[in-house]
Amino acid sequence: MANPEKIDFVWRYQPLKNTADAVLLTYIKQNEILPVREVILQSLRAYWLPLAYQQTGEFDPVLLEQLFRKAVYALEKHALYLCDQAGIDYSSNFPNLYREDGIKATWDSSSIHPNLTTENLLELVGGDEFNDSGFS
Secondary structure, three states, rough: OOOOOOOOOOOOOOOOOOOOOOOOHHHHOOOOOOOOOHHHHHHHHHHHHHHHHHHHOOOHHHHHHHHHHHHHHHHHHHHHHHHHHHHHOOOHOOOOEEEEEOOOOOOOOHHHHOOOHHHHHHHHHHHOOOOOOOOO
């Protein structure tokens, strides 16, 4: 059996210590729940994956719409999490956001914190739907 074809992607970045990028990357590296690669890929997927597939022009329109909806839902969940962490009233700042299934988005931090596990976090961000075994 032939090995699947892989793409090569290498990124090295060394920001100055007293910059926002340094704070961000230090935070990501110190994550005890998920590996650095997964934290970065989850963010990239939610932000850019639907657009990348759309640009190929080779993706089924129904599946593409589902991918866009999942990305929006992941971003909404993260917005809810950020609001919860900052004590911001989500509903007054983002009144018209809805979950993937059409239900108005809400956030209940008691369902996640303080006993956050890898399983909880993976469920929150969409689980293992994407195969990133070629990322190095």
